[in-house]
Amino acid sequence: MSMGESTAPVRRRETLESVVVRFAGDSGDGMQLAGSQMTLASVLAGNDVATFPDFPAEIRAPAGTLAGVSGFQLHFASDEVFTPGDAVDALVAMNPAALAKNIKSLRKSGLLIVNRDAFTARGLKMAGYAENPLQDGSLAEYQLFEVDLSRLCRDALADTELGSKEVERSKNYFALGLMCWLYERQLEVVEEEIAARFQGKPHLLDANLAVLRGGWAYGENSELFRIRFAVPPAPAGAPGIYRNITGNEAVALGLIAASVQAGRDIFFGSYPITPASDVLHALAGQKSFGVRTFQAEDEIAAVCAALGAAWGGQLAVTCTSGPGMALKQEAIGLAVMTELPLVILDVQRGGPSTGLPTKTEQADLLQAIWGRNSESPVAVVAPRSPSDAFDATYEAVQVALRHMMPVIILSDGAIANGAEPWRVPDPAQLAPITAPELATAEGLGEKGFLPYSRDPLTLARPWARLGTPGLQHRIGGLEKSEGTGHISYDSDNHHNMVVLRQRRIDNIANFLPGCDVTGDRQGDVLVVSWGSTYGACLTAVRRAQRAGKRVSHVHLRWLNPLPSDLGELLESFRTVLVPEMNLGQLYKVLRAAYDFRGHSYTRVAGMPLRVQELEAEIEALLPS
Amino acid sequence: MSMGESTAPVRRRETLESVVVRFAGDSGDGMQLAGSQMTLASVLAGNDVATFPDFPAEIRAPAGTLAGVSGFQLHFASDEVFTPGDAVDALVAMNPAALAKNIKSLRKSGLLIVNRDAFTARGLKMAGYAENPLQDGSLAEYQLFEVDLSRLCRDALADTELGSKEVERSKNYFALGLMCWLYERQLEVVEEEIAARFQGKPHLLDANLAVLRGGWAYGENSELFRIRFAVPPAPAGAPGIYRNITGNEAVALGLIAASVQAGRDIFFGSYPITPASDVLHALAGQKSFGVRTFQAEDEIAAVCAALGAAWGGQLAVTCTSGPGMALKQEAIGLAVMTELPLVILDVQRGGPSTGLPTKTEQADLLQAIWGRNSESPVAVVAPRSPSDAFDATYEAVQVALRHMMPVIILSDGAIANGAEPWRVPDPAQLAPITAPELATAEGLGEKGFLPYSRDPLTLARPWARLGTPGLQHRIGGLEKSEGTGHISYDSDNHHNMVVLRQRRIDNIANFLPGCDVTGDRQGDVLVVSWGSTYGACLTAVRRAQRAGKRVSHVHLRWLNPLPSDLGELLESFRTVLVPEMNLGQLYKVLRAAYDFRGHSYTRVAGMPLRVQELEAEIEALLPS
Amino acid sequence: MDQATPRTFKAKDFASDQDVRWCPGCGDYAILSAVHKALAIQGIAPESIAFVSGIGCSSRFPYYMSTYGFHTIHGRAPAVATGLKIGRPDLQVWLVTGDGDALSIGGNHLIHVLRRNVDIKILLFNNRIYGLTKGQYSPTSEFGKKTKSTPLGSVDHPFSPLVVGLGAEATFLARAIDVDAPVLGEVLAATAAHQGSAYVEILQNCNIFNDGAWDTLSAKESRADALLHLRHGQPMVFGRARDKGIVLRGLRPEVVTLGEGGLSEADCWVHDAHDPDPTRAFILARMWAPALPVPVGVLRAVQRPCYDAAVNAQVATARATPGDLHKLLVGRKNWTVS
Amino acid sequence: MDQATPRTFKAKDFASDQDVRWCPGCGDYAILSAVHKALAIQGIAPESIAFVSGIGCSSRFPYYMSTYGFHTIHGRAPAVATGLKIGRPDLQVWLVTGDGDALSIGGNHLIHVLRRNVDIKILLFNNRIYGLTKGQYSPTSEFGKKTKSTPLGSVDHPFSPLVVGLGAEATFLARAIDVDAPVLGEVLAATAAHQGSAYVEILQNCNIFNDGAWDTLSAKESRADALLHLRHGQPMVFGRARDKGIVLRGLRPEVVTLGEGGLSEADCWVHDAHDPDPTRAFILARMWAPALPVPVGVLRAVQRPCYDAAVNAQVATARATPGDLHKLLVGRKNWTVS
Ligand SMILES: Cc1ncc(C[n+]2csc(CCOP(=O)(O)OP(=O)(O)O)c2C)c(N)n1
Ligand SMILES: Cc1ncc(C[n+]2csc(CCOP(=O)(O)OP(=O)(O)O)c2C)c(N)n1
Ligand code: SF4
Ligand code: SF4
Ligand SMILES: [Mg+2]
């Protein structure tokens, strides 16, 4: 049965450009599942999408508590989408706690669909409600739809053998069915997902399908909704195969693609930590690509093992989040000194210290650039969105191998777990990845092998294949003589090596494109962004541009080194706005490097920046 | 016998303002001893002094090799002395390797005293000499004095039972005796030191005294030297008791003084590392002051144990150098979050990675300010000289306790091992140290104890004494609600707490003096320094001032926060020069914070900056 | 607080007002309530006790105690607790940790605290999985275990927590299982009483990510046959009908059926928790199902000087002549300018 | 290099051209030369061998080898070596470390590499002191030791390196002393031959900061009485006159005089290095002077799957069907825009 086509009398049908929906419920309520399946249905409907999953820190806080609320926000539109959306158009609240925690995000007159069955005295109390908000008029400014979700599920499954727990657990599919009806998403794709999920468990399969369709039918048949919405497909993007992808998945794929291209097996040393662990999980299953994952005893062992593997010739990677990154710094310094290629992924989360493990933030920039003892410069790149994490990762590998150095990738919680459509690259079209490999001792000069001799262009030292006769060499963390790599305590040599290591970083800029500016290269306000604030900044700038303002946007993919034409660009605007989810870290880096006037806009709330805030900031900086 | 008064016919006697001597020999030759005893003799002669010990990294590299050369440079003068001196006036070279390694530092026409006995074929070869430099004319531009040191020692000890090894080992005292004669230092003080050193070993005591006096007598009686030098006492400083002190000793004393003043026992958690270990050694012997030293299994345990002790109410301290500092950063973040007082001493050394363990550098500044995950601001203070390490440490404790926060002290290898005279403070005059102690539950409001309530002035939270009924509380690394300290995942609270933690740092500036400027508060060039480059910068600026230039100097003791009037000061000069032993770290911090024009002068050679280089830099920036 | 009246405590006096946020059904609940009870029995006031933990589900423990509490960072609780105890020997210090927190990232601090015999009570909740990070294998997970990070099965040979403890010279070793309240209570009482590092492995069920890990040991039906409850001075007898015993043949423990082959309780290996030689404890710690019953109770409890006490003794001795600050500052060599 | 001719090696083929920079008289020299010899006998080419070390005097070792060498950071050599070996199982990987490097800062990595049984040969130079940092006590220093950091004597109970190894499930344990070249050579040969983590404690004299630490064991006169040279399958007999033996009474080893009380070699405990049960090895590892002779030679050598081999086996199996990049990238759900 295809329920994509409705047979009931057609209600008012409104066509929208863009919709933001949010599912919210208990951690056990399957909100992430409902959200990601609606995402899939939306991308297959041809919309552009962006998502923002919002987990609780507890594994499973007691059901019904505020601490246990799990949310999933989905933005889908007929136009390009760069953010998960500021204000929610439709909120599904599975219980009072979910309502209490999320109602702030719903726009005035937004649709509010609640599971009335959960609004019991106990549920209300756990959510901290003195009065039932469904009855006390406090929700008057929203369009409230009260649905007896639990009861409706029970009804839908009356004929089955399912226990009451399993019935209760299926209610996310009812909500999903209803939302799919409301926004005219096809059910087929969800049905396929359910089929895959419950393979081998026919009774659960049937039950969940029944509930899903029940949700749809409820929308269709009940008198509750007098309106349905259509969001027409976005204009077809570049031709190709598309898929939906999260940032963590994209990193894993980027690594594998780079590994295949470079002809080097991946060694992935990691210690689990939220929100980075999924990269380990994704790679652990990819042994057919020669991926060796190593769950180390701690972060230090993880990075050290990776460094050992790098010395051995592997494509070495380590992966963590903020606190783990702090622990790895001493060993990253060793990578700097030994000039070995190493990719370090830091999926930033709220801090300081343990902080807010499940929330996003972009406050590890200074730690990445400067957080080691002594002058220990490391290249830093940041993806701007989930799908872009593929490219950023791929580039990180390129640079690490070409220049023989550690490279830090700064992702964050929003990118890691957020999802968006991605045009899958053709493996045959991937950019080349080269390394200064050295696998024979032939052609060495009189002095034999010089592990610290350099390629004049890349400044890379040779990557000798261990096991090759005649290439034996010894490396370590003590200062070394240029050329021989022998230990050196000489003053001048030390100064020169310190300067050289910095030059190796600066030199990367010669291999990178200049600034890619959205808008004119001069004007009133230049918005500079990095990482996951890309989408919000771009959207805000575009809106200002449409309003005829002289505002441009430049997004920095590489944070160290910075693009060579950035200084000039910054000076070409009356003022510069640098919005960040930290206290102005990129702003400090830019100030230290260039002469320009600017403003730092910061909000560190564990959530993506809102387009509206940025619009207001830009507005305030424009000449009146 | 007092040999301070010479009886031999008086030679030409020249009076000098300032002299720089350097003892250089094998690690086993006792050069550090000779140097520090001449230092003592000089300060007791009323000179101002500064020293620069220069150790090899190996414990005892094979005798005679370049790697094994150990040096000790002493600057003494009739005027104030701020640096160990650029160029050496008199070099003692105990063997060819010592000559090879140190000759560059000797000024043209400088005195060069060599132990001819060591210039054997083997010794020359080990030092890399093809020809004997004593014979090939290559030393023509110096005043060369060849002394058969080894033979003279043997002669002096001919009557004793001493084995040839012990005789050989005494030759540093011969050299010292000779130098004391040459520069008219009293032998008494050295004799007392020898007496203390060889207590209970009368045959060694007598032998070393004999050799010391032999050195003196040799100067007096041989025809070699036609000149002697006098360096009159420096004008008496402020009245008081003076002593000679190294930076590491001064830190230890500063901690104990602060501990006595604050009425809190010291808990000192540390893991040995060059050049910081001596602080542990110094404190381990001070149990009568209630000092508990804990040699932990690693740096992480050291800082964590200190944090546990801080929670328990101790004056908690941890101490390390660069690589260990990197390891401590995660735990320092926990100290930031839990707002516990903790003093972290980082004695900077050459890097990156293991780097140059025995060389100095000041390249951990950015690591100290920004080297942690997320927004994790920490107060940073740096001593400017060995004796100043007492005050800087004392202030660090003051701030840590008053504001309830971790404070980083950035010392460095030059300060740690360098020595200078210090006017000993009167314990009764020490500045007060207060902490927001809370040792009873009386007077708490209705809500009971609020661990994250604040003193409005210091922004400190209360330091509850563990064990007190009614003050039980729970802290940790997760984000907390202002007031209660309960875990909070709330967005707005997080943003506010992030901002508050930064405000807590900024607020310290209200308790600190403004910039202490040497010279006018406006002019052509402002030299800004921090840490151990103080002396070189001050000396260079004074020379420029004497030459009538509009140059001023400001030295920053606190690096985080910066003094509140610094921005204005920077803008009051045509240009600013920031000399550093790194690649411009303070310069970056200043640029990020203020609008000014400036230049970064950097040299990272494992050695203090030279006054001459700085003079040249200043000169180049002056309007012509 | 009137110090004159001796105080008695109820279990709930040790509970904090914070909502407990473990998954419903988690084994941690039973342990929490056992600890509340054991502390009430012990009778030391909540304000004289500090709980320190690392990071993990288990490490949330301090929030649920009315004592002083410090939820530190991953793996480092032993170090934090050591510093606290050295400075504050008057406090009773407990440490709560997980198999990942204690044996993966925190392994070094754990073995050093045991070696030093710092007077800290260490409760290691072993659920053989990383709970908080949602289900990766841990250093106690069985070889071949399939988890999120080991989809083809882990190839890591696991640690036995108590054997690691013996390698580190632990003076007190005990084991209990979350569901067996009496043994857990007995072990906690002994832990509270021990002077020195008391190291306890508590087998705990994570019903979300490793449900049933201890089923054979915890199931009411099989428990008596699967566990060997050790009692000092008593022969090792177990089984639902108490019809099985342990005898030591050479260096190897074997299960015998009492009554068969003329064997009686008197032939069984007698438990000696106080043997200064750790070999017995080593044999016991390595006994494992299904070949042998798994020992619970106190495996070893011997005395050795505590690091914290020794440090404080050195300080106290030195302090008999308190330091003179002026003398210290002026040092041995000095001169006066007047 | 002509691969056809089998190569034979001399000790000096394994020496690098770098000046050796240990203190004259340091025990490290003897170990270096023993390793050069053992490698020559083993006959694997220098280019097929990698030496990894941490930081410390001992950790300078790789510079003096003509093999590949990596002088890493303090305590982390086991982790670096693990990564290297997983990626490059074809290389023979040796690790050189000190008592501080391995058991203080590096304790956790050490126990994890042993647990995993990564195929790495670990030489721990135990001089019971921190040499490179000039004389602080280490985790193997004796209780009460006065050093720079413990002027009143340390109050830390020391680790026994081999007992720590047993706590960590080590498959190979051996001990030798720097001055006893024959035993050292024998141990190194066995180490080279073992598959899995081979863990060797080498008692080494630091003549600068802890001179004479092993004097009773190393002095020519007392050595034979103080050391027990273990040989697999042989009764434990020792003494200058080979007139003493070890018997096991219950769980306790005792010294007996052969010939007295009718005791002969045949009554002595027979060494079984291959016993899968580690209890014997535990007893041996804890035997210590002066009450008992100190065992040298191979205490334990058993087989267990190596982590690195198992990882590579999983990869090889999976690779039988090589990954298809296109298929991976497009994923399970996708759509086409044309
Ligand atoms: C430095 C650091 N690394 C990693 C983490 C992520 N992390 C938190 S708890 C944990 C493991 C938890 O396992 P366990 O100790 O067994 O406790 P359980 O949750 O099972 O009780 C990990 C890896 C972290 N918080 N900090
Ligand atoms: C992170 C870090 N902490 C501390 C040090 C200083 N350090 C170098 S070697 C060493 C201990 C050396 O002792 P051991 O391992 O026994 O080696 P030995 O010198 O005795 O051979 C220490 C503490 C360091 N290099 N790095
Ligand atoms: S994840 Fe497991 S260990 Fe953690 S609270 Fe839930 S059931 Fe307990
Ligand atoms: S300090 Fe000791 S261990 Fe280090 S080289 Fe010298 S003698 Fe050897
Ligand atoms: Mg666990």
Ligand SMILES: [Mg+2]
């Ligand atoms: Mg050592």
